[in-house]
Amino acid sequence: MAAPKTRRSVFLGRLPLPERNYLADALRAETVGGVLLLAAAVAALIWANTPLREGYESVRSFHIGPAALGLDLSVQHWAADGLLAVFFFVAGIELKRELVAGELREPKAAILPVVAAVCGMAVPALVYTVVAASGGGSLGGWAVPTATDIAFALAVLAVIGTSLPSALRAFLLTLAVVDDLFAILIIAVFFTSKLNFAALGFAFVGLVVFWLLLRKGVRGWYVYVPLAVVNWALMYNSGVHATIAGVAMGLMLRCTRRDGEQQSPGEHIEHLVRPLSAGLAVPLFALFSAGVRVSGGALADVFTRPETLGVVLGLVVGKAIGVFGGTWAAARFTRAELNPDLKxxxxxxxxxxxxxxxxxxxxxxxxxxxxxxxxxxEVKAAVLIGSLIAAVLSSTLLKLRDNKYKKLCAEEDRDEDEDGIPDIYEQDNPEFHLRMAARYEAKAAEHRRLAEVAAGRTTRDDGPA
Structure with missing residues (x-):
């Protein structure tokens, strides 16, 4: 007698309803932030390539902050090390939630996005290294094309109006979260300057205090915000990139719900801080970092200099091959079946x-x-050009299937019994079928009555004369 076949898992299948609702809220904020990010990047490019460019350089090189505390930084430096700590704080909360309640909580489900993210970082780094080495360029930029910007990607989706199914959006978000984790590790390991062990020790103590206050249930922003600023300043002075403090504090928050809770503390704080990150911190970073001089000669140099060509090819070719190849290989290895509605x-x-x-x-x-x-x-220009090419390429591929995506999204959102729960999530519920049968019978009775009135066989009861 043949052994029964093991049930194969479905890749990019329907999300649980709570996860789908959380995803919709998170991506809505990221999409708005992504549009602001696009606007800030365009503003920076215009500002840096007009007669006002001297003012742009003066503003972003203007120094402010207490020198005695080692924080006399330029505006551009504050944006990169200070404001991005807020962005990485949110990334830390996202990662914690994915680990305890999202796609990464189960090892079998986590294999696909983790392998896809790892391959999606390894292949671009390899592409950059091969291109730079073959042209005699610097190998120091191998990590530049390894990262994914979820806000920018979602802004592209918002601009082109693609109705991407929630399963694909969830895969993209999980991929970006894992991508952020490895980017954080790369920054911490490969871009740490000489360590100040005293400052690093105090930063560690500050993080422990932060963790203990959370575990004791202490409430109040006036406690945590000053402590977070102190931890950030200590981390900056330690030589470790200051954004690591943001990630560490985000990972400490509890992201599981207890009985009677509508939101976990992590979800609540993320809901409060995400608009600040997406709407202010990241756009301001883009405004003071994306302003590069663009000319015909400079654009041509991007495709001839080994370092910049490596960045462009890493983002456009390396990312696509790495993420797709890693996903396909992991699906084959785990014998996961692709959702039949997708290709x-x-x-x-x-x-x-x-x-x-x-x-x-x-x-x-x-x-x-x-x-x-x-x-x-020039490397910044290469990042902009590579991201633009990737956006155009992905937009073209997504547009080819836009009609199919719209049908899938309409099916996901259909709620004929108007109870606030999409019908697709109630198909196995007997009460749902009883409600729908009663609804259809009422509609049919109303149609029969109207047909009789139109045929003149009955008259409406207008009441007494």
């Missing part, structure tokens, strides 16, 4: 979308080539 070209389109590596790529570019202002500016 592998859909995964390729999302993989191309992951090539938009704006925020973290610009940050790593500054860390890798900050010593060379000329090369640093």
């Amino acid at each position: 592998w070209p859909d995964v390729l389109a999302v993989a191309s979308l992951a090539g938009i590596g704006f925020t973290v790529s610009l940050l790593i570019g500054e860390l890798a080539f900050g010593y060379d202002e000329g090369l640093g500016g």
Whole structure:
């Protein structure tokens, strides 16, 4: 007697309803932030390429802050090390939630996005290294094309109006969260300057205090915000990149709900801080980092200089091949079946979308080539060009399936019994079928009555004369 076949898991299947609702809220904020990010990047490019460019350089190089505390920083530096700590704080909360309540909580489900993210970082780094080495360029920028900017990617989706199914959006978000984790590790390990062990020790003590206050249930922003600022300042002075403090504090928040809670503390704080991150911190970073001089000669140099060509090819080719190849290989290894409503070209389109590596790529570019202002500016231009090409390529691939996506989204959102729960989530509920049968019978009775009135066989009861 043949052994029964094991049930194969479904890749990119329907999300649980709570996860779908959380995803919709999170992506709505990210999409708005992404549009602001696009606007800030365009404003920076215009500002840096007009007669007002001297004012742009003066503003972003203006120093402010207490020198005695080692914080006499330029505006551009404050944006990169200060404001982005808020962005990475939110990334830390997202990662914690994914680990305890999202796609990463179960090892079997986590394999696909983790392998996709790892391959989506390894292949671009390999592409950059091969291109730079073959042209005799610097290998120091290998990490620049490894990052994915979820806000920028979602802004592209908002601009082109693509109705991407929630499963594909969830895969993109989870991919970006894991991507952020590895980007954080890269920054911490490879871009840490000489360590100040005293400051690092005090930063560690501050993080422990932060954790203990959370565990004791202490409430009040006036406690945590000053402590977070102190931890950030200590981390900055330690030589470790200051954004690591934001990630560490985000990971400490509880992201599981207890009985009677509508939101966990982590979800509540993320809901409060995400608009600040997406609407202010990241756009301001883009405004003071994306302003590079653009000319015909400079654009041509991007495709001829090994470092910049490596960045462009890493983002456009390396990301697409890495994410798609890693996903396909992991699905084959785990014997996961692709959702029958979707096709592998859909995964390729999302993989191309992951090539938009704006925020973290610009940050790593500054860390890798900050010593060379000329090369640093060219690498920023390469990040912008590579992200633009990836956006156009992914938009084209997604547009080819836009009609199919709209049908899938309409099916996901259909709520004929108007109870606030999409019908697709109630198909196995007997009460749902009884409600729908009663609804259809009432409609049929109303149609019969109207038909009789129209035929003149009955008259409406207008009451007594």
